Amino acid sequence: MSINSAMLAGVSGLISNSSALAAISDNIANVNTTAYKRKQVNFANVVTSQAVKGRYSAGGVQAVTRQFVSQQGLIQSATSATDLGIAGDGFFVVSSKGTGMLPGDPRLFTRSGSFSVDADGFLVNDAKLYLQGWPIAADGTINDSPSDLTRMTSINIKNLGGAVKATENVVVNANLDKTQVVSGAEATYVAGEMAAYAATGVASATATQPDFDKLEMNIVDSSGGTHRIQVALLKSDTPANTWHAEIYAVPASEIAGATDGLITSGMVNFNADGSLNLTASGGTTLFGPAGSPVQLSIGASTDVAGVRWAAGLGIKASAISLDLSKLTQYADTSAVNSINPDGATVGNVVGVEVGEDGVVSATFDNNEVRRIAQIGLATFPNSDGLLAVSGNAYRATIASGEFSVKYPGEAGAGEIAPGALEASAVDLSAEFTGLITTQKAYSASSKIITTADQMLEELINIKR
Template sequence: MSINSALLAGVSGLIANSSALAAISDNIANTNTTAYKRTQINFANVVTSQVVKGRYSAGGVEAITRNFIGNQGLIQPAASDTDLAIAGNGFFVVTDKGANVTTQDPRFFTRSGSFSVDADGYLVNDSGYYLQGWPADATGTIVTDPSDLSQMNSINIRDLGAQVLQTSEVLINGNLDKRGITGSVGDATYAGGTVASMADYADNPATGTRPDFTFQMNIIDSGGGSRRVAMSFLKDSSAANSWHAEIYAVPASDVAGATRPGQIAQGLMTFQADGSFDEANSTLFGVTAGIGNPPNIALAASSAGAGLRWASGLGINASSIDLDITKFTQFSATSAVASINPDGAPLGNVSGVEVTEDGNVTAIFDNNLVRLVAQIGLATFANPDGLSAVGGNAYSQSTRSGEYSVKAPQLGGAGSIQSSSLEASTVDLSAEFTGLITTQRAYSASSKIITTADQMLEELINIKR
């Protein structure tokens, strides 16, 4: 009966517009939700077969939910270094637990990057989801797998413990005064450093030769301790561009097995006529170093054996330090050291975290040491709008979304990571309020269908009277 179909069409209109109101309500409520993706209700007519000629049966309307999960939201600056946004395609891979993640634990996908460090050191967002990434091994190597989420783990930046970087390179920039020092004792009693050396003078001024110029530098040993090493120079009176040079420990007791007190190396440093360092003819380390190859300080580990070594009482590993002295010059100006740049770092603890555009997560220590922790992987889908919502602004894979592919940011169509940024909601309030008005009117119109059909039925019933 056509009146009954009109009633049902009116009811379907009420139901469909109620769904539209619910979707608009969700959108408006989540205007300020990080990376929220708006939902829209589209309407489609329902067609029924017209079995009786000259009569029309209304089919009504049905509500079809459409998710705009793949839409990019505006990226806005944020205060925290661990607030992350994705510029382009992809989703963060997350799970609902930090420690002891197994292959049976579900993984979810989100663009909500409001991560912070929890009490256990894990990166977790406001919804309680833990960020997953490929961990770096002890050498800083990362192995990625685009199809196996079990290779990823919750990123933790606190379980690194304290870190020490043993000095392996020192770059020195300085000048030696070509004029020497007026009134210096000279090198008459120096005898190549085998007797009355500058190392002797440092240990006991009464027994050694006073240098023309000395400076000290700090190096970090394997235990994080700071060791003092000195370099002393004495102008060679027999050669205009040659200097006697020694390297020794301060105090001398730090080094055992040395020919002179604490002495590590001794020889000549020579210069060209233009004042530049003549590495090819310098013998500070016993042999010609060779152009472009920094000389090396080598000290064996603490032991009681023979040979040049750290004193056994220090209990530290061997040291091998490239000493780049190629920036030394010899000009007629006061001897001075412009800069000493060692690469070592004493004991330090994690003080911050940094995330690069390609997803590398590095821990920053308070001794300026930086360690690679993990790399964030981004999951991409053939149809991101087909993902299933699971709450907390996260999604799970579905048959409509297709299979995931996890890759490093900026590779294979995946977007880049923007640190200190958050993706805004894709909700447009003006559009939602306009939809609210039209939905309200459509709902009222559908109710009028029911009212009118009811009046017609009442007239039909009154015919009997």
């Protein structure tokens, strides 16, 4: 009966508009939710078979829910360095637990990048979802995969232990006095005598006091221990503008395989204008033809031959590049301007940084920075087909297609914005307008039911 179908059509209108109201309510309630994607209920008509000519049977309306996951929210600055926004396509890979992840445990996808460090050192967002990333090995390699999420682990910045960086480079900036009077002991000087003087503190026939020995530097070994290396210089008169140089350890007992802690010796050559002669060659110069730095190779205590650390120290070999290219010889007092060695003693984690390339780095109180993880962004052929779950996250579905995890900014993936968050995609003006139209449509559907009821009442009253 057409009147019955009209009443049922009115009921379908009430149900569909109720769904629309629920979606609008969700949108308004999440106007301040990080990276929230709005939902919308669209309407589709239902057509029934018109079996009898001249009569019409109402089919009503059905509600179709649509989500706008691919809609980009505004990137806004945040106060924390671990707040991460995504400008472009892609999702963070997250999990519901930090440790004990099994291959069968589900991984979720989210754009809610409000991450912070929890008590156990994991990066978690406001929904307590743990950020996943590819671990970075000590040699800088990354075992990544675009489709195997089990290679990712929950990122932890506190269970790293201390950080140590052995000294690899030292840059020396100093001046040697051109007017320095040549020492009387220079005529009989033999390499190693300045190291002998440093060891004994007394000048003798076999221990020559240097003209300048203030080039001292602390180097760090592989275990975080510090050692003092000294460069001593003695002016030579044959040829002019040359200096004898010795590099030795203080105390001498730290070096084995050489006398008085001597590591290496040679000549330093200057040009007539006081600049260092980087092209000087010969077996006794401390510089090669290209002016390359002095390479101090101090072997481990187990080395068979050559200069090495004393066995009692029990440390690894050291390869140090000593750059003396900024050494000058002017008619001014011999002085050290600066000595800049790299390397760092044992340090503890004091912070975390995330780069635009998605690399998570831990910073230590010894100014050392260690790269610990690489964030990957998962992309989908149809992100609007993802299944929403609690915590502003999503699961992959058949409609969304297979994911592919990529480096930020590569192959269509968006870029990570550190210290920023993606705002909710809800437009309040559009939602309040939708409230008005939904309310009116609901009232109109209710009128269909009351009108059909009145017509049925008239039909019943015919018998009277």
